[in-house]
Amino acid sequence: MTARIGCVGAGSWGRNLVRVFDSLPAAKLQMICDADAKTRESLRNSYAESQIVGEYADVLTSDVEAVVLAVPVPHHYQTALQALEAGKHVFVEKPIALRYDHATHLTELAESCGLVLMVGHLMEYHPALHL
DSSP, X not given: OOXXXXXXXXXXXXXXXXXXXXXXXXXXXXXXXXXXXXHHHHHHTTTTTSEEESOHHHHHTSSOSEEEEOOOGGGHHHHHHHHHHTTOEEEEESSSOSSHHHHHHHHHHHHHHTXXXXXXXXXXXXXXXXX
């Protein structure tokens, strides 16, 4: 089964996430969303099979199953909240939110909806951290 993924934010770090999620055999990078027109244009040749959009609402109303968020940190809570409310699984870069109550709210919402909420802790599974 192939998961349909939408990546939101394709700037410096987001470009890495786009590359990684595009390479996963169990995922189809269906959409890439970035507000910057130059960034969108630079992605078109490399990711010709992905729909490239400039509006987050296009991702939320699409049939992607999961959203990868690489947006500026002050927007983590709101964009993750919107994705969960739209019934999407969410991978959000760290930190999950700037406030504890926001992080708790996202966690509780994901659990109550049966959705996966994952935070992108880069080194969490690195063997050096689990000696």
